[in-house]
Amino acid sequence: MSEFEQVNVVREANIFFDGGVTSRTIRFADGSRKTLGIMQPGEYAFNTNSGELMEILSGDLDVQLPNTADWRTFKGGESFTVGAGERFGLRVRTVTDYCCSFLP
Structure with missing residues (x-):
């Protein structure tokens, strides 16, 4: 889906790592939420509060998923999930x- 309809957007940006990663939160009528963001080249580590589906819309990055020593490459059109x-x-x-969907 390339467009979201009938949503509320939080005006203030989510800014991490001195602006290396930024996003905006989108809230849906059913209570679900997503963030749409941009990551600049660099190395980052995130902790999750809830499960997340990370959809890579464009770009190129390596991901070290939880409990692994290996790094996997993801590019535009690919996705990965991380548990709570x-x-x-x-x-x-x-x-x-990227688009991050927060999982129930």
Whole structure:
């Protein structure tokens, strides 16, 4: 889906790592939420509160999923999930556009 309809957008940006990762929160009528964001090249680590589906819209990055030593490459059109209460690493190689869906 390339467009979301009948949503509320939180005006203030989510800014992480001195602006290396930014996003905007979108809230849906059913209570679900997503963030749409951009990641600049760099290395980042995130902790999750809830499960997340990370859809890579464009770009190129390596991801270290929880409880693994391996890094996997993801590009535009690919996605990965991370469970609640987990930590994952990112090595962003090119500016990366993403959509994060928070899972119940």
